[in-house]
Amino acid sequence: MLDTIGSIASIIGLLLTVWAVVEASGARKAAQQAREAVRLGSAADEFRQLDRLASEFLGYVENSQTEAAALRARDLVTGILAAKERWRRFLTNERVAKLEEASIQVGVISRSLLARKNRPTGAEQMRLLKFSHEIIRIIAEETGTMISESETRNDGN
Amino acid sequence: MAIEREYLDVAEKLRERTEEGKVNWRDTFDQNTFVTTLERYSFEIRKLRNAYSLIMKDLGEIELFELDAVQPDPETSPENDRVHILLENLYSWARRIALNVDDKVSDIKNFLDKL
Numbered sequence: 001m002l003d004t005i006g007s008i009a010s011i012i013g014l015l016l017t018v019w020a021v022v023e024a025s026g027a028r029k030a031a032q033q034a035r036e037a038v039r040l041g042s043a044a045d046e047f048r049q050l051d052r053l054a055s056e057f058l059g060y061v062e063n064s065q066t067e068a069a070a071l072r073a074r075d076l077v078t079g080i081l082a083a084k085e086r087w088r089r090f091l092t093n094e095r096v097a098k099l100e101e102a103s104i105q106v107g108v109i110s111r112s113l114l115a116r117k118n119r120p121t122g123a124e125q126m127r128l129l130k131f132s133h134e135i136i137r138i139i140a141e142e143t144g145t146m147i148s149e150s151e152t153r154n155d156g157n
Numbered sequence: 158m159a160i161e162r163e164y165l166d167v168a169e170k171l172r173e174r175t176e177e178g179k180v181n182w183r184d185t186f187d188q189n190t191f192v193t194t195l196e197r198y199s200f201e202i203r204k205l206r207n208a209y210s211l212i213m214k215d216l217g218e219i220e221l222f223e224l225d226a227v228q229p230d231p232e233t234s235p236e237n238d239r240v241h242i243l244l245e246n247l248y249s250w251a252r253r254i255a256l257n258v259d260d261k262v263s264d265i266k267n268f269l270d271k272l
Binding site: 077081085097100101103105107108109111112128131132 | 194
């Protein structure tokens with residue numbers, strides 16, 4: 001009789017332990033998900049800032065403010081590289097490749113404009129706009145994706 | 158200063174792979190600069206007023222090496238002249254690929270044939 005009671009108590013103890021482990025791992029998982037959601041929110045904020053920087057750069061290009069555009073382009077290179085490295089885990093390889101392309105292209109623009117003594121000619125200005133728009137498009141797209149993913153994650157929590 | 162043999166090897170292999178059509182060079186704002194990304198590195202080939210330059214960077218935009226060669230003349234070293242031929246050739250291929258010159262030429266040839 002005592003053996004039976006002991007066995008039942010052991011089984012109940014085991015079940016309670018399993019339940020506690022499951023609860024704890026669920027809580028850990030929830031905490032981990034919450035941390036990830038906060039990080040994704042920070043990533044979205046950083047990409048929003050990058051997008052603002054890119055818009056400023058485009059504004060300078062459109063207004064033919066070459067020197068300001070060159071300096072903003074340099075800031076943009078630094079910003080893209082920092083965001084890409086910091087938030088790599090939220091980016092697919094394809095998205096990383098797009099950001100790398102944008103940073104290379106904007107790097108060439110920055111260097112070319114800084115090395116230039118005269119204002120770009122009409123044809124050069126058109127070319128500058130073409131490449132700048134492509135860079136802005138990439139950054140806007142990445143920013144949009146990051147914000148959307150952050151919002152989706154927050155809605156899920 | 159002697160050019161590092163390894164940099165030349167990289168440039169030579171890059172030219173070979175480019176000629177084989179295995180390297181995707183791209184156009185940039187600067188009409189004399191073409192870029193490509195391979196693995197974790199990028200390359201920039203540039204035509205300057207009387208020189209060519211090849212720069213290898215990591216994807217953090219850190220420059221790893223630069224090869225330059227000026228237009229050969231009686232004063233330039235044989236080493237410079239060899240590098241110039243290599244970079245001129247690489248530039249020409251990079252430009253051809255980035256601007257899709259072959260397809261465009263073929264396109265206009267077909268058009269002229271039918272005209």
